Amino acid sequence: xxxxxxxxxxxxxxxxxxxxxxxxxxxxxxxxxxxxxxxxxxxxxxxxxxxxxxxxxxxxxxxxxxxxxxxxxxxxxxxxxxxxxxxxxxxxxxxxxxxxxxxxxxxxxxxxxxxxxxxxxxxxxxxxxxxxxxxxxxxxxxxxxxxxxxxxxxxxxxxxxxxxxxxxxxxxxxxxxxxxxxxxxxxxxxxxxxxxxxxxxxxxxxxxxxxxxxxxxxxxxxxxxxxxxxxxxxxxxxxxxxxxxxxxxxxxxxxxxxxxxxxxxxxxxxxxxxxxxxxxxxxxxxxxxxxxxxxxxxxxxxxxxxxxxxxxxxxxxxxxxxxxxxxxxxxxxxxxxxxxxxxxxxxxxxxxxxxxxxxxxxxxxxxxxxxxxxxxxxxxxxxxxxxxxxxxxxxxxxxxxxxxxxxxxxxxxxxxxxxxxxxxxxxxxxxxxxxxxxxxxxxxxxxxxxxxxxxxxxxxxxxxxxxxxxxxxxxxxxxxxxxx
Amino acid sequence: xxxxxxxxxxxxxxxxxxxxxxxxxxxxxxxxxxxxxxxxxxxxxxxxxxxxxxxxxxxxxxxxxxxxxxxxxxxxxxxxxxxxxxxxxxxxxxxxxxxxxxxxxxxxxxxxxxxxxxxxxxxxxxxxxxxxxxxxxxxxxxxxxxxxxxxxxxxxxxxxxxxxxxxxxxxxxxxxxxxxxxxxxxxxxxxxxxxxxxxxxxxxxxxxxxxxxxxxxxxxxxxxxxxxxxxxxxxxxxxxxxxxxxxxxxxxxxxxxxxxxxxxxxxxxxxxxxxxxxxxxxxxxxxxxxxxxxxxxxxxxxxxxxxxxxxxxxxxxxxxxxxxxxxxxxxxxxxxxxxxxxxxxxxxxxxxxxxxxxxxxxxxxxxxxxxxxxxxxxxxxxxxxxxxxxxxxxxxxxxxxxxxxxxxxxxxxxxxxxxxxx
Numbered sequence: 001x002x003x004x005x006x007x008x009x010x011x012x013x014x015x016x017x018x019x020x021x022x023x024x025x026x027x028x029x030x031x032x033x034x035x036x037x038x039x040x041x042x043x044x045x046x047x048x049x050x051x052x053x054x055x056x057x058x059x060x061x062x063x064x065x066x067x068x069x070x071x072x073x074x075x076x077x078x079x080x081x082x083x084x085x086x087x088x089x090x091x092x093x094x095x096x097x098x099x100x101x102x103x104x105x106x107x108x109x110x111x112x113x114x115x116x117x118x119x120x121x122x123x124x125x126x127x128x129x130x131x132x133x134x135x136x137x138x139x140x141x142x143x144x145x146x147x148x149x150x151x152x153x154x155x156x157x158x159x160x161x162x163x164x165x166x167x168x169x170x171x172x173x174x175x176x177x178x179x180x181x182x183x184x185x186x187x188x189x190x191x192x193x194x195x196x197x198x199x200x201x202x203x204x205x206x207x208x209x210x211x212x213x214x215x216x217x218x219x220x221x222x223x224x225x226x227x228x229x230x231x232x233x234x235x236x237x238x239x240x241x242x243x244x245x246x247x248x249x250x251x252x253x254x255x256x257x258x259x260x261x262x263x264x265x266x267x268x269x270x271x272x273x274x275x276x277x278x279x280x281x282x283x284x285x286x287x288x289x290x291x292x293x294x295x296x297x298x299x300x301x302x303x304x305x306x307x308x309x310x311x312x313x314x315x316x317x318x319x320x321x322x323x324x325x326x327x328x329x330x331x332x333x334x335x336x337x338x339x340x341x342x343x344x345x346x347x348x349x350x351x352x353x354x355x356x357x358x359x360x361x362x363x364x365x366x367x368x369x370x371x372x373x374x375x376x377x378x379x380x381x382x383x384x385x386x387x388x389x390x391x392x393x394x395x396x397x398x399x400x401x402x403x404x405x406x407x408x409x410x411x412x413x414x415x416x417x418x419x420x421x422x423x424x425x426x427x428x429x430x431x432x433x434x435x436x437x438x439x440x441x442x443x444x445x446x447x448x449x450x451x452x453x454x455x456x457x458x459x460x461x462x463x464x465x466x467x468x469x470x471x472x473x474x475x476x477x478x479x480x481x482x483x484x
Numbered sequence: 485x486x487x488x489x490x491x492x493x494x495x496x497x498x499x500x501x502x503x504x505x506x507x508x509x510x511x512x513x514x515x516x517x518x519x520x521x522x523x524x525x526x527x528x529x530x531x532x533x534x535x536x537x538x539x540x541x542x543x544x545x546x547x548x549x550x551x552x553x554x555x556x557x558x559x560x561x562x563x564x565x566x567x568x569x570x571x572x573x574x575x576x577x578x579x580x581x582x583x584x585x586x587x588x589x590x591x592x593x594x595x596x597x598x599x600x601x602x603x604x605x606x607x608x609x610x611x612x613x614x615x616x617x618x619x620x621x622x623x624x625x626x627x628x629x630x631x632x633x634x635x636x637x638x639x640x641x642x643x644x645x646x647x648x649x650x651x652x653x654x655x656x657x658x659x660x661x662x663x664x665x666x667x668x669x670x671x672x673x674x675x676x677x678x679x680x681x682x683x684x685x686x687x688x689x690x691x692x693x694x695x696x697x698x699x700x701x702x703x704x705x706x707x708x709x710x711x712x713x714x715x716x717x718x719x720x721x722x723x724x725x726x727x728x729x730x731x732x733x734x735x736x737x738x739x740x741x742x743x744x745x746x747x748x749x750x751x752x753x754x755x756x757x758x759x760x761x762x763x764x765x766x767x768x769x770x771x772x773x774x775x776x777x778x779x780x781x782x783x784x785x786x787x788x789x790x791x792x793x794x795x796x797x798x799x800x801x802x803x804x805x806x807x808x809x810x811x812x813x814x815x816x817x818x819x820x821x822x823x824x825x826x827x828x829x830x831x832x833x834x835x836x837x838x839x840x841x842x843x844x845x846x847x848x849x850x851x852x853x854x855x856x857x858x859x860x861x862x863x864x865x866x867x868x869x870x871x872x873x874x875x876x877x878x879x880x881x882x883x884x885x886x887x888x889x890x891x892x893x894x895x896x897x898x899x900x901x902x903x904x905x906x
Contacts, residue, residue, distance in 0.1 A: 043574040048565075049550040053533070063525060070533040070552035083530045090604040091518070091528045094612050098524060124572035132574070145732050184733040189842040265521035268626035268658035268667070271834075353531045355519075394835045394870070396849040401870055403847050405839065425839060425847075427870070458519055458628040458656065 001030060001157055002110070002169045008054070008072060009161035015081045016058060017163055021088070023059040023101065025162035027309060028072075029352040032120065036127055037150045041135045043128060053352040056084040062099050063091035068353040102335035102342050104312050106165035111306025114299050115173040115202035119153040122203050127151050130211060137215035138181045143223050145189070146182035149215070151175075151206065152198070158305070166311035174198050174302060174464070175205045176452065179214045183222035190225035190422055192218040192407060195243035195389040198450035198464065199300040221408055224420045231409060231424035233480035237384035238426060239377050239473050242365075242447030244406050246467035247390045249365060250451065252430040253285075253292055254467070256399035257319050258346070259328035259338045260358040270456045271397025274430070275325065277338050283325040286434030291366035292320040294329060296345055301362035301466035302450045303348070309356035312345035319363055323435075331358045350461035357457050364448070364468035368440035374471035377439045384412040385424055385479060390449070392425065403427045426479045439473035446470045485512050485534070487647045490637035496559045497538055498639050503570065505541030505581050506641040507769055510534070510554070516602040517630030520611045523618055530602070537767075538566050541581065545573040578791045585643035587771040594650035594761035596674035600633040607631065610655065610680050617684050618659050623691055627657040631675055640769045648764050653678055654892075658852065659687045663697060664865070666690035667832055667852040669712060671892050673761060690831075694853055697867040700906065706827035707878070707901040708857060710816055713830040714899055715891035717846070717875045718807055720836065721752070724844050725777060727786035727798065736844035736876065737783060745783045746879040751810040752778040754803050760895055762804030772804035781880070811888040811897025819886045819898045821860040827900070828866065829855040839872060847872045871906070878904070 005028040016024030030052045037045040053070040054077055065088025069080040119127075131149045138147040154174040161167045176198035182191040194214040199205045240248070256273040260266055275283065296303050296314030307313050310332040318326045328338045331347035349356035378386060389407025396402075409421040428436075448468035455462055490510050497508040512534045519527035534554040540547055540563075549566035607629045618625035635649040653675040658667045666687045670678045709717075730737040737745065754775045756762040764772055770790065777785050785801060793800040814822070820829060831853035839845045847870065854866040881902035888897040 042577055044576075044578075046547040046569060046573045047550075048547070048569050050553065050565075051550075052552050064528050065530075066528060067530045068532065070535065071554060076532075080532070083532075087516070087528045087530050087604045091525050091608050094605070094608040124569075128572075128574050146729070146734055182734060187842075189734050260521075263522050264624050264626060265526050266626075267521055267624065267660060267665075268628065268656055353533060355527045355529050357527075392837050392839045392847065394837045394847045394849065396868060396870070397834055397851060401849065401868075403870060403872075423840060459515065459517065459630075 002159065002171065005030065005157065005159040006167060006169060008077070009159045010167065012054065012056060012077065012081060013161050013163055015078070019085050021058040021060055021085060021163065023163055025057050025160065025311065027055040027349070027352055028159045029053060030157045031154060033154045034120065035150065035152045036131060037148065038131045038135045040147055041132070041139055051351065054080060055349065055352040055354070056080055057355065058084045058088050059099055060085065060088035061092035063088050064099060065091065066355045099333055100336055101332040104310070104332060104342060107168045107307050107311045107313060108166065110169045113172040113200035113304065117203035118173065119175055119203045120155060134179060134211045134215040137212060138219045141219055141223060143183045143185060143226065144181050144219055145184040148178060148180045149211065150178040160307060160309065160311050162311055168307045168311060170306045172200055172305060173202055175201050175203065176450065177206050177209045177211050179211055179218050181218040181222040183226040185226040188226055190222055192222040192225060193389070194218065195407060196447065196449055198302050198452050200302055200304060201300050225408065225422045228420040228422045230481065231385060231421040231479065235476045236479050237381045237473060237475050238477050239374065239381060239384060239386045239412065239471060241374070241388045241471045242445065242469040243389045243449050244387045245365060245469035245472060246449035247393055248404055249292070249469065250360065250454070250467055251393060251395045252399060252402055252433065253319065254360040254363060256430065257328050258358050258360065259330040259334040262328060263334060263337055266456065269458045274398045274400050279325055280327050280339065281324065284323055285320050285325045285431055286323045287437045288323045289368065289440055290320055290323045290434050290437050291318065292363055293366055294319050294344070294361040294363040296361045298362045298466060302452065302464040303362045303466065308345045308347040309349050310343060310347040312343045312347065315345050317344060329358065329361050334358060348463055350463060354461045357461065359456070359463040360454065360465045362466040365440065365472065367443040367446050367470040370442065372439065372441045374441050374445050377441060377471060377473040378412055378417060379415040381412045381473070382414055385421065386410040386412055386417055387424065400429050402430065423481055424479065425481060426477050428477050433474060433477065436474045436476060437472055438475055441470040441472065443470060485635065487637065490635060491645065491647060493536065493554065493556050493559070494637050494639040494645070496556050497563065498641055500559055501540060501563055503540050503542045504641065505543065507539040507582050509537045509636060509638040509767065511634055511636040513632065513634040514602060515630060515632040516604065516607065517628055518607040518611045519628050520615060521626035523615045523624050525608065525611055528608070536562070538562070540566050540570045541579065542570060544575040544579055545570060546576060546579065547573050580790050582640040582642045583644060583768055583770045587644045587769060589646045589764040589771050590756045590773065592648060592757045592761050592764050594673050596651045599631045599651040599653050599673065599675045602631040606675060613681065614657055614684050617688050621688050623659045623661045623688065625657070625659055627655065629655045638765055638769050644769045646765050646769065650761060655680055655683065657683060657687055659691050661691055664691050664694035665852045666694060669891055671890065690853060694865045697865040700866050700869050702906060704903045704905050706823055706825065707904050708820060708823055708827050708829040709899050709901065710829070710831050711889040711896045711898055712832045712891055714809070714896040715894045716833040716836060718809065718894055718896060720838070720844065720846055721875060722803060722807055724841070725786050727788035727796070728792040730786060731796065734842065736842060737786065740783050741786065743783060744781045746778055746781040746876050747882050748781045749882050749885060750778060750781050750879045753808050754806050755808060756804050759890060760806035760808060760893055762806040766802050770800060770802065772802065775801055806893045808895040809888065809897060812885040814886040816886055816898040819884060819900060820857060820862065822884070823857055823860055823900055825859065827857040829857050829862065843874060844876055845872065845874045
């Protein structure tokens, strides 16, 4: 399969050279996707998709042209080459473009993500038995009115080639379990779900994630939540676990540090950022213990593709070091514009039919170096809330003013978790929030979340990346019911 | 592909499938768009896709198989792969055969040939005019200008066969000068119906009026929603309306069929072939129709799957891709000038999310223009702020509705909401 795709990519590049474009690249993709979904105790959806196609991007006189087609039909592919070149020329004719790509070495190679047991080789009966067992466990209480359980497997084979001599392939298997239980009591409904999401991994991730354990945990904690009192209001301390912080950091660190936002290229849709280009290596973003590491080589990270859609290899760098903002994540087109010589390798498209854009890398909050447990952090809180998992989330287009919920809440009083809570919301501003971080537990509590649905761009593209953190503490954050 | 070519493949799938229950749909789509930002074109795209979707059922189990492999000679191979999925599926206690024969599909005229041809010159020139206006006014332009089409054919083993085609022309435009900004979303079936140049002029003027923003003073205000602001809230109501989750106690509409859920001047409908063009069928081949969801504030209908409709003795219903709120006859300018006392005018909302799905409480930010209005006159712009509202509660206090405008597939009027503490 990969060889056939490489041959097609090489043929396209030959056609682009023949047409005299200034730059051209081709992405050839083949994706198999299996999704099995139980709604309550019933297989509600059994779905298999075979996606394949070609995306071709060219530069003519500094203007982009991008065209794509589904399928590998040679006639359609040739027309697609024509369309890409034609619309690039039409743009160059109307207004002068100014695209300058950073210099990058041509890439040659093949990358396979970690996958010990190919999920497409696992008998479907084994997958359905697991889903049925998880559903039965979740519904072993009359208070559970609804549940979802899902297994999603995707094998994405992609080839990238460009007119500068790059030819690389990636063979990636994404596995994602989902568990969600809904408890209804009186007029209230509360839910609880598995939080760690997807990994580049095989069936071994499903076994490690332990859906049976989570089915029981979600049932019990959904019931606990629906019976719990509502959260308090006021200024208090928060202790946040890694699966919760994964979303907070995604919105308040990942997006503001994308280079296309500081340039205004997302101004009409995803928005801008509060950061300026000159803030690199200067601006205080958080407290001194806050270090964020971007890492597109993280083995199970869902943005670790070997090379990005510019053909730039996966890299590892500090986004924030000792609380100071270091640099934007960039692509070849933006690197020079944000005063960097080279791309950090953050160029990715949703699929062959999408124009590749600047996306967040995998990144995580570096665990504390001292031996600190979540209980140690809680023990120094007089009045606060411990939050696990993701809930409601919203942030302004400059990525400053945010509001988050969570998936499970515990009241902290006098250094101890005393009771579950529900309907907890907190609000803060990005730099105030990260500046209030005064404790980060060590790597023993490190948890990750692999996200497949980060929306950005126009037309909207869903991208994937993994975030992680150890449990951390934040002082004096505004907490209160969202409807107040 | 032509209508006949699409239907030929659908009929081949129906004929060759060796199971009693089959639904096949084949779509061909093209989306060509220019994206711009920082006063330059950043993307120029032309995407083309053909996709075949096959649902197979054997009377107790079913499965869905999709592929980009579109070739009439490949149909037996594709069906073999789909059959492998079916034979390993679990029996479905909610199994439903395909929709019965005799579906009467509405005719929806949503096609414009010129738009379907997607001439790149029109798009790049529109983007260039927006950029030129921005540069001349010390602003930055960003947005998207595009044209798309979709042709879809569908068939069921029960004997239904249908075809639909539609075009869409659209422009999303933001002009800004740092914090002062404004936005417009235009869409129509035909490119020539988009008022591109007037929108560019209006948005540039609105940026000028957004200079010197002041922080919001806490207090009580009437809320004036421009159509885009109201349109931003409506989908959250629609997503919460399905009958089954409501019956299962999961949504704000639980147990509220035929009850008042909004004010008596709030009527929400769907239309298939009016000002808005919907789809004549859903993914199962069920014929669509106009529907009234909330009538004078009363919940009268809820979208309902065929299985749940049969179980609860309802008619199956789905939202055919459009939503419309009834309005009045006044323009937004009349609405503003007629607003008594102190009010805030909102142009658009951003990053709206559920805070509590069961309550249908939402949070979000203002974006691209908030203005203090006093005694019918705009006094000054206000800096963006976060809000936490329950939209059905807001729509229970509508004091006045203006003339509806199209915002994508939603038609909404400007409106005044009664005094609200902020």
